[in-house]
Amino acid sequence: MADRNATAAVTVRGLRKTYSTAGVTTVALDAVELDIAPGEFVAVLGPSGAGKTTFMRTLTGMVRPDAGQVRVGEDDLAALRGSALRAAQSRIGMVYQQFNLVGRLRVLTNVLMGRLPGMGPAAWLAGRFDRAAVAAAYACLERVDLLDRAHQRADTLSGGQQQRVALARALCQTPRLLLADEPVASVDPKLAERIMGHLRRVNRDEGLTTVVNLHTVALAARYADRVVGLNAGRVVVDGPATLLDDPTTVARIYAGTADEEELAVALPEWMSGSVPAGGGAR
Numbered sequence: 699m700a701d702r703n704a705t706a707a708v709t710v711r712g713l714r715k716t717y718s719t720a721g722v723t724t725v726a727l728d729a730v731e732l733d734i735a736p737g738e739f740v741a742v743l744g745p746s747g748a749g750k751t752t753f754m755r756t757l758t759g760m761v762r763p764d765a766g767q768v769r770v771g772e773d774d775l776a777a778l779r780g781s782a783l784r785a786a787q788s789r790i791g792m793v794y795q796q797f798n799l800v801g802r803l804r805v806l807t808n809v810l811m812g813r814l815p816g817m818g819p820a821a822w823l824a825g826r827f828d829r830a831a832v833a834a835a836y837a838c839l840e841r842v843d844l845l846d847r848a849h850q851r852a853d854t855l856s857g858g859q860q861q862r863v864a865l866a867r868a869l870c871q872t873p874r875l876l877l878a879d880e881p882v883a884s885v886d887p888k889l890a891e892r893i894m895g896h897l898r899r900v901n902r903d904e905g906l907t908t909v910v911n912l913h914t915v916a917l918a919a920r921y922a923d924r925v926v927g928l929n930a931g932r933v934v935v936d937g938p939a940t941l942l943d944d945p946t947t948v949a950r951i952y953a954g955t956a957d958e959e960e961l962a963v964a965l966p967e968w969m970s971g972s973v974p975a976g977g978g979a980r
């Protein structure tokens with residue numbers, strides 16, 4: 699496990715976010731406090747509406763909290779504005795559930811988009827990537843085992859391959875923090891394992907601090923160092939992923955969830971009566 703005594707890669711203090719829509723106020727995050735150590739792999743679990751996506755968006759500065767601090771390195775994402783915010787965001791790699799690739803463009807061009815924040819718009823529009831950027835993009839594709847697909851259109855790849863292209867694009871930003879918001883929600887269980895394996899390998903090989911929102915407890919148990927459980931916007935569990943071997947931990951995270959379909963996704967093993975085997979890939 700990463701050294702928790704090292705200077706934290708991410709520090710969250712007193713984080714609160716509410717949304718007000720049509721006179722109704724929803725508390726999405728409340729009193730969230732976390733320190734994430736450099737190189738740690740953190741899985742965030744929680745029932746639908748627990749605040750996982752909102753949390754991730756506050757880490758990218760895309761959502762401005764009502765109160766609190768969100769430090770990534772030295773930058774307080776909650777306080778920065780304009781070009782300073784964009785500069786901080788350019789060092790945060792993001793992988794989404796829906797991949798967010800441009801299907802008609804080549805895989806390599808999609809990966810080069812990871813360099814976009816450092817380029818002028820004119821150079822981007824003209825497709826003028828310098829040699830170093832192109833070499834870096836190839837190297838990122840190699841890191842996710844997709845070098846042989848570099849010149850294929852992105853929309854001709856399978857879902858799992860597209861997610862790996864999205865990961866390569868994020869890596870091409872040379873991020874200091876990698877965030878993945880439900881990166882395996884749209885793929886079958888076998889591909890989910892492969893994608894999680896790639897995320898974990900990059901985390902381990904390069905010491906890249908990684909935070910992943912997940913819907914499936916077993917994936918968090920197998921791949922993460924640490925689990926953070928959110929319920930109704932509050933941190934209800936925070937500790938080593940081995941905590942997930944204890945049914946009371948899982949019960950605390952999913953307390954109050956009545957949606958059986960959601961529970962079946964989160965806990966297929968529990969629903970079928972067998973206990974998840976934690977620790978396999980850790």
Ligand SMILES: Nc1ncnc2c1ncn2[C@@H]1O[C@H](COP(=O)(O)OP(=O)(O)OP(=O)(O)O)[C@@H](O)[C@H]1O
Pocket residue numbers: 717718719724725726744745746747748749750751752753
């Ligand atoms: N733009 C918004 N306007 C109003 N309410 C919102 C908005 N975004 C999120 N919420 C509410 O904030 C709460 C937390 O939402 P969030 O999407 O962060 O949860 P989540 O844990 O990611 O859920 P899921 O697993 O279903 O994606 C929910 O009650 C949600 O309805």
